[in-house]
Amino acid sequence: DQISKLSILLQLEKNLRLAEDETELFFRLVNECKMIMDYRQAALWDAGTGSIRAVSGAPDLEAGSPLVRLLSTLAKSMQQDDKSVRCLDAKDFDKVPGAEKWREWLPEQGMWVSLTHPRYPGLGGMLLVRRQPFGESEKTLASHLAEAGAHAWGAIRKPGRARFSFASLPRKKKRLVVAGACLLCLVLALFPVRLKALGQAEVAASNPAV
Secondary structure: HHHHHHHHHHHHHHHHOOOOOOHHHHHHHHHHHOOOOOOEEEEEEEEEEEEEEOOEEOOOOOOOOHHHHHHHHHHHOOOOOOEEEEEOOHHHOOOOOOOOOOOOOOOOEEEEEEEOOOOOOOOOOEEEEEEOOOOOHHHHHHHHHHHHHHHHHHHHHOOOOOOOOHHHEEEEEEEHHHHHHHHHHHHHHOOOOOOOOOOOOOOOOOOOOO
């Protein structure tokens, strides 16, 4: 139900903000978000290093593997877009130079989620892919999770800034946070999202050669 969805969303945001380092944060972003959004593969792009830092279901990232190189090429291209959340399809993938073989590894639908925050702009982004198009409610969810993830990422990179704490917020800001959560719950009610359990994932080619 909608209360469960909101509860999971708030818990995911809390987990992101409590991550102790980038490795933990990136792992949570590409894997735990699957509890509330359905996707086959997720990859995190670090604009600072110009590389893929995490891939869902792959605890040991092989930077030189064909899949990671492909994801890096796609993410680098998508980052140039000004939209914070953008749905993608085969036509978008076909336009990316150097990604001609994407059909061997990836399904035809995707979503680019920019990880940016007013205090920490241009950190990077996440590329999510699956067979079915992403809906408006999932774009809304992705936007909320991206803001929480970017805030946590920026705080880790700049530890001098205070980490987020709801209890430390002024009363007026607490009311705004609660109001925003209620508005999100209403959006979720209008556009249902299937909940997914977090489980083991396997990195495999989309159309392996026989």
